[in-house]
Amino acid sequence: xxxxxxxxxxxxxxxxxxxxxxxxxxxxxxxxxxxxxxxxxxxxxxxxxxxxxxxxxxxxxxxxxxxxxxxxxxxxxxxxxxxxxxxxxxxxxxxxxxxxxxxxxxxxxxxxxxxxxxxxxxxxxxxxxxxxxxxxxxxxxxxxxxxxxxxxxxxxxxxxxxxxxxxxx
Amino acid sequence: xxxxxxxxxxxxxxxxxxxxxxxxxxxxxxxxxxxxxxxxxxxxxxxxxxxxxxxxxxxxxxxxxxxxxxxxxxxxxxxxxxxxxxxxxxxxxxxxxxxxxxxxxxxxxxxxxxxxxxxxxxxxxxxxxxxxxxxxxxxxxxxxxxxxxxxxxxxxxxxxxxxxxxxxx
Numbered sequence: 001x002x003x004x005x006x007x008x009x010x011x012x013x014x015x016x017x018x019x020x021x022x023x024x025x026x027x028x029x030x031x032x033x034x035x036x037x038x039x040x041x042x043x044x045x046x047x048x049x050x051x052x053x054x055x056x057x058x059x060x061x062x063x064x065x066x067x068x069x070x071x072x073x074x075x076x077x078x079x080x081x082x083x084x085x086x087x088x089x090x091x092x093x094x095x096x097x098x099x100x101x102x103x104x105x106x107x108x109x110x111x112x113x114x115x116x117x118x119x120x121x122x123x124x125x126x127x128x129x130x131x132x133x134x135x136x137x138x139x140x141x142x143x144x145x146x147x148x149x150x151x152x153x154x155x156x157x158x159x160x161x162x163x164x165x166x167x168x169x
Numbered sequence: 170x171x172x173x174x175x176x177x178x179x180x181x182x183x184x185x186x187x188x189x190x191x192x193x194x195x196x197x198x199x200x201x202x203x204x205x206x207x208x209x210x211x212x213x214x215x216x217x218x219x220x221x222x223x224x225x226x227x228x229x230x231x232x233x234x235x236x237x238x239x240x241x242x243x244x245x246x247x248x249x250x251x252x253x254x255x256x257x258x259x260x261x262x263x264x265x266x267x268x269x270x271x272x273x274x275x276x277x278x279x280x281x282x283x284x285x286x287x288x289x290x291x292x293x294x295x296x297x298x299x300x301x302x303x304x305x306x307x308x309x310x311x312x313x314x315x316x317x318x319x320x321x322x323x324x325x326x327x328x329x330x331x332x333x334x335x336x337x338x
Contacts, residue, residue: 016251020251020252024252032252032253033252034252034253034254034291035250035251035252035253035254039254043249043254043255044249050247050248050249050254050255050256051249075249075251077247077248077249078219078246079219079246079248079258079260080212080213080219080220080244080246080260081204081260082185082189082204082244082260082261083189083193083201083202083203083204084201084203084204085203085204085208085212085219086212086219087219089248089258091248091249091250091251092251106338109335110335110336110337110338112335113327113332113333113335113336114336116332117329117332117333117336121332122203122328122329123326123327123328123329123332124326124327124331124332124335125324125325125326125327126325126326127316127322127323127324127325128322128323128325129320129321129322129323130321130322130323131321136323139325139327142327142331142334142335142338143327143328143330143331143334143335144325144326144327144331145325145326145327145328145331146323146325147296147323147324147325147326148317148322148323148324148325149323151298152298152299152300153296153297153298153299153317153324154296154297154298154299154305154315154316154317154318154324155294155296155315155316155317155322155323155324156294156295156296156297156308156313156314156315156316156317157292157293157294157295157313157314157316158282158292158293158308158311158312158313158314159291159292159312159314160286160291160292161312162293162311162312162313162314163282163285163286163290163292163293164282164286165311165312166278166279166281166282166293166311166312167279167282167283167286168279169275169279169311
């Protein structure tokens with residue numbers, strides 16, 4: 001299949017917001033998505049952006065059945081490990097279902113690794129839903145290391161309410 | 170106990186490197202620490218730093234038995250959730266054993282939450298070794314949410330070799 005990977009521009013945020021919601025709807029938790037197109041535009045494309053984004057694109061003649069040419073994305077940011085140093089964090093990797101199995105996800109992941117290495121990063125981190133076996137397999141096949149299963153790391157969060165409580169103490 | 174929390178300066182990196190190694194030695198994996206004092210200085214205190222750091226400090230009269238006044242740190246960076254938006258990631262939180270149980274960790278965590286909220290973050294993420302029960306309890310007691318136990322997220326990594334292989338494909 002003919003596709004290309006490129007850095008996202010602010011005009012892509014509409015499509016990223018669409019794919020975000022597609023994924024959350026597929027996972028039956030659309031209410032979890034509070035990020036809007038406007039948030040993505042502001043947070044990723046102003047001075048000191050919070051994230052970087054890569055876009056997978058097909059030419060017009062291969063557009064999706066709904067008419068889309070932007071068919072996948074990878075959202076990442078630079079991070080740090082106190083023990084290992086400069087790292088890169090893959091927050092989200094998504095390919096529209098009708099374009100899967102054709103190397104798009106692999107190409108996005110490869111480009112994220114290239115960006116990380118170019119910036120001097122020693123590690124690429126991400127989380128994956130363990131129940132999503134095809135996704136887990138995708139990463140393990142490519143040399144991914146499961147730090148939860150193998151070392152016992154749990155991924156934790158304080159949501160905004162809990163953050164506010166922490167901040168007051 | 171008398172202590173203060175402040176933003177780290179480049180001169181603190183020697184102490185952060187020391188505490189880093191103390192922790193890894195305690196966990197019996199000192200070889201996992203490849204980050205040097207110089208790395209911390211360059212990665213955290215040049216233009217576009219990869220991390221931010223808070224320091225817990227005691228006055229001279231309360232110095233540690235080995236003579237240290239810098240007795241804990243929190244290393245964090247800004248991150249992003251494709252669904253939730255601006256986030257903050259706590260990479261490491263450490264308090265020297267002889268100063269534990271006196272609110273230093275709590276004060277560091279509180280300050281990280283404050284920094285995150287001030288920057289408009291909706292979530293504070295981190296990982297914890299599940300076997301470290303006192304640490305897990307510390308976070309759960311304060312409203313932390315275990316996204317591995319409760320939702321099934323696994324924390325994954327590609328180490329540098331695997332990144333290079335990804336980048337070549």
